[in-house]
Amino acid sequence: MADEIWIIDDDPAIRYVLEEYFDSQQMRARSFSDGASLEAALEEGPPDLVIADVRLDGESGLDLMQRLRERLEDLPVIVMTAYSDLDSAVRAFRGGAFEFLAKPFDLDEVGRLVAKALRRAPGRADTAGKEEELIGASPAFQHLVRMIGRLSASDVPVLITGETGTGKELVARALHRHSPRASKPFVAINTAAIPEDLLESELFGHEKGAFTGAEGRRPGRFEQAEGGTLFLDEIGDMPLKLQTRLLRVLAEGEYYRLGGHDLIRTDVRVLTATHRDLGELVRKGRFRADLYHRLKVIELKVPPLRDRREDIPALTDHFLRQAAREFNLPERSADESLIGHLAALPWPGNVRELRHLCQSMAALAPGEVIGIDDLPDEYRESRPGGDADRSWTRGMESELRRRLAGNEDDLHARFQAQFETTLARTAVAACDGNQSEAARRLGISRNTLARMLKS
Numbered sequence: 001m002a003d004e005i006w007i008i009d010d011d012p013a014i015r016y017v018l019e020e021y022f023d024s025q026q027m028r029a030r031s032f033s034d035g036a037s038l039e040a041a042l043e044e045g046p047p048d049l050v051i052a053d054v055r056l057d058g059e060s061g062l063d064l065m066q067r068l069r070e071r072l073e074d075l076p077v078i079v080m081t082a083y084s085d086l087d088s089a090v091r092a093f094r095g096g097a098f099e100f101l102a103k104p105f106d107l108d109e110v111g112r113l114v115a116k117a118l119r120r121a122p123g124r125a126d127t128a129g130k131e132e133e134l135i136g137a138s139p140a141f142q143h144l145v146r147m148i149g150r151l152s153a154s155d156v157p158v159l160i161t162g163e164t165g166t167g168k169e170l171v172a173r174a175l176h177r178h179s180p181r182a183s184k185p186f187v188a189i190n191t192a193a194i195p196e197d198l199l200e201s202e203l204f205g206h207e208k209g210a211f212t213g214a215e216g217r218r219p220g221r222f223e224q225a226e227g228g229t230l231f232l233d234e235i236g237d238m239p240l241k242l243q244t245r246l247l248r249v250l251a252e253g254e255y256y257r258l259g260g261h262d263l264i265r266t267d268v269r270v271l272t273a274t275h276r277d278l279g280e281l282v283r284k285g286r287f288r289a290d291l292y293h294r295l296k297v298i299e300l301k302v303p304p305l306r307d308r309r310e311d312i313p314a315l316t317d318h319f320l321r322q323a324a325r326e327f328n329l330p331e332r333s334a335d336e337s338l339i340g341h342l343a344a345l346p347w348p349g350n351v352r353e354l355r356h357l358c359q360s361m362a363a364l365a366p367g368e369v370i371g372i373d374d375l376p377d378e379y380r381e382s383r384p385g386g387d388a389d390r391s392w393t394r395g396m397e398s399e400l401r402r403r404l405a406g407n408e409d410d411l412h413a414r415f416q417a418q419f420e421t422t423l424a425r426t427a428v429a430a431c432d433g434n435q436s437e438a439a440r441r442l443g444i445s446r447n448t449l450a451r452m453l454k455s
């Protein structure tokens with residue numbers, strides 16, 4: 001059946017224009033003026049795509065989208081927003097794979113975005129393409145790429161580890177794309193984003209009446225991924241009860257839907273990812289050791305961006321171009337000084353953070369060449385925690401200048417005393433008052449710490 005597109009906007013004119021347009025394209029569209037009616041309609045079955053305004057009358061389109069995404073993780077969503085709000089919208093939707101449509105838009109642009117969003121939806125053959133390209137020439141990243149090449153031919157279980165936003169899902173997709181399963185679906189599910197009591201039916205599906213609210217039979221992700229690859233993201237957050245069930249399914253290759261009596265055989269390659277230390281969770285009894293060993297036959301570690309800063313110029317270039325294409329903007333590029341600045345930042349949010357920054361700069365910069373002046377304030381100053389951070393020594397510098405100008409003497413002793421007291425007090429407080437622990441963490445003896453606290 002043709003794809004069904006849902007439109008939600010409180011502006012009847014926009015609803016009308018879009019409905020007419022989809023009609024002219026022989027596409028099925030249905031529109032809603034508020035979240036409640038859209039959510040009610042979900043009971044009849046999900047749409048293939050949603051186009052939503054972020055500002056709805058009396059409710060936040062943002063909350064609605066997050067709720068929708070929790071229920072239907074893979075639902076493609078296009079967010080409409082006034083051009084002036086584009087930056088805040090892009091930031092607010094951090095983390096989700098949303099497309100953005102700046103108002104006013106022209107209908108060709110809508111058509112292009114819709115085609116792209118539908119193409120990228122999971123379960124469709126054509127998920128490859130430019131968006132999936134893995135960028136990185138650094139030795140750390142090239143090592144990873146070689147591993148992907150070696151591991152893609154087999155069904156060997158791979159646990160992908162790395163900090164948030166390092167590209168774990170992209171690695172999983174690459175493993176699938178280069179495998180003999182490539183023509184079959186790649187299905188991703190984020191274990192942490194789904195409420196515990198729904199997760200089991202999400203994974204294994206349910207029969208009508210299996211639990212209150214189970215209106216009809218629904219296939220689970222295992223079934224959707226049949227013949228292909230199932231990617232379980234944030235596996236460390238999976239509840240113990242479900243870990244037991246997953247282990248059994250992996251061992252036996254068959255399972256029942258919730259409330260079902262037919263045994264279903266499954267042929268799915270399971271890839272998993274986590275940003276947690278699973279070994280540590282096993283030691284704490286929060287993750288089953290046998291499941292851990294089954295999933296982690298091979299561990300692929302995706303390095304954080306700060307350990308492969310050489311890749312920052314190429315990634316920046318890639319994301320600026322991508323954003324220009326996506327938002328229908330003129331070509332964008334970064335000047336040397338901006339690249340140098342970006343390459344020194346700490347990037348706690350890793351590649352995803354860099355991508356979002358590039359999107360917002362591409363959308364907002366007035367010229368085609370983007371420089372340091374186009375950076376949002378919080379990126380212009382170097383941030384705490386990074387090796388580019390010198391703000392605390394800067395504070396000391398200006399204090400020293402002030403006192404030198406005031407002709408104070410004994411400055412070395414005074415500064416040293418303050419430095420030591422600050423170190424000692426902060427460490428003790430951070431260790432909940434435990435002085436032995438604080439001394440150990442600072443790498444000094446307890447006596448020295450006691451002296452520093454007194455000085």
Ligand SMILES: Nc1ncnc2c1ncn2[C@@H]1O[C@H](COP(=O)(O)OP(=O)(O)OP(=O)(O)O)[C@@H](O)[C@H]1O
Nearest residue numbers: 133134135136163164165166167168169170351352
């Ligand atoms: N090497 C890369 N080349 C190009 N794009 C990348 C690369 N690594 C990550 N990205 C992009 O960065 C974003 C985050 O990547 P991804 O979702 O795969 O990270 P993740 O590690 O799975 O995150 P999380 O831990 O939050 O699940 C995506 O938009 C992805 O396309």
